Amino acid sequence: MFEAFLQGFSLLLRIDTYVYIAIGLTVGMFVGAMPGLTTTLAVAVLLPISFKLEPMVGIPFLIGLTKGGIFGGSISAILVGIPGTGASIATTFDGPALTRQGKGRKALEMALVSSVTGDLISDVITLSLIGPIALLTLLIGPPEVFAIIIFSLILISSVSSESGIKGGIAAFLGLGLGFIGTDATTGATRLTFGLEALNGGIPLIPLIIGVFAVPEILAAVESRAARFIDEHVDMSKVGDRLRWHELRGSIRTILRSTLIGTGIGVVPGVGQVVAAFVGYSAAKRASKHPETFGKGELDGIAGPEAANNAVNGPTLVPMLTLGIPGDNITAILLGAFVAHGMRPGPQIFQEQGPLMYALLLSFVIANVIFLILGYFLIKPFAQAMQMKKAYLLPLILALAFVGALSTGDTSDIGIMVVVGLCSYVLRKAGFDLAPLIIAFVLAEPIEYTLSQSLLYAHGSPFHYLFVGRPIASFFLVAGLIWITWMTVRTIIRRRRSKGASA
């Protein structure tokens, strides 16, 4: 393992990796800063570019987009109180108040330093622990992997949507789409409705762009506002730079939130938004002057910003070691890994250890570039928020189509448009589509691990899974308990709300 780690260093000695990280960070920050456009949109639309690059360049490019996007969201959150992305909602509690007090620049710089620190420490923790965790995952077999995937899907479906039922429906839709095509075991086609174009299954790129980019473009156009923000941002009135003593005063908050984000990142489906809120409330609880929170407190920026970026590294742990993505972006990353010939799962560190360590090391180094670029780009991106939508949205639309065309098959455009319009309707109906895409990418491993488990079970699958394999049994029972608890909680809440309205 240590040898693979050292070999990984030699793969880092190439300039193009860092150039593409810098491009990814810049584009990510720019898109993240635009209210209404998410980091997922940027990653989805630019995913095909990564396919055309080598793994040591394409994957760090996507990571740069993610890191930059999460931070970019805080620029509009601080200056005008409109979160650029969901991860920066908690930053709006204190950001605008600081800007009104003439401390906008301090808040932006605090957000940058907190984001970079949270990201850096969580990446180092991930890098140190992922090897031993990967060794542990080698001890488990297909039944355990199957049970963990099912448990994760239940968790993701129940927490990512506003209603567990909608999350469950989205997950089933994703599984259904994932099962379309030719069965790898029997060679029989299924769910193709006689369409030969579907024999090979639904391709990942048009699906991802359809689910994430098309609805966002339609929603952004629908608002009919000419600009991303209406407020005028005067960067000459954002005040002085962040002082060392102010940063020192927030170091405990940054470290606390980093640990919170790291812990939350490992759990599939929870993600950056929750981490940011928990980071904020932990900072407020631990503060000697909690009454200042919400009125312009620098710790109120450091808390959520360190926590939401600290999620980045640990979300890669279940994705790389078990092949289970915890959120939208890791689902897309999983697709990128597979497209580059890397199959995340228990074997990946055995088969491609040096490359995995090189990638993880590049994510750590990316934070240094992140700090430098962020420092210089805060100001131009703050001004770019006022740009007209008419210049950016048509470009994103064209890029979405280029992405779908990158597969070389023009029929993929049809898949993207159909999926995109259906996703738009589903989003309007209150569905979060993260479970859909995660279930789609997990459909194949579910099928494989289930068929392997059934083979081992020799005709008695329930006894085998629930008695013969205690770890699998633990996760399956935990999943059933979780579903029961969520159902009971929903019934109680509905009865209470009915009682209150009566």
Add this chain to the structure above:
Amino acid sequence: MSVLVVVYSLLLPFFGYGVATLLAIAATAYFLGMRSWFSLLAFSVTTPVVTRFIFERLLAISLPLSRYEPLAELEQQLMGFLAGIFIWR
């Protein structure tokens, strides 16, 4: 806007990426409030040319050409011209 996305996807196989994108960009930008004819023309012509050049020549992602020979020929010549300027061999 949904209609525009559908129409764009239907036009692509016939008119190719260049012309279909030009029309889609002009329509979207107009829909979003761009009213200056000069801006509309400049933006909608530049975007497909630049994106085709970047994706096709620099990233080797081939984009569909028009089914009408003269249009396809024009696009190819334009890309060749830009490659001659920006790509040193």
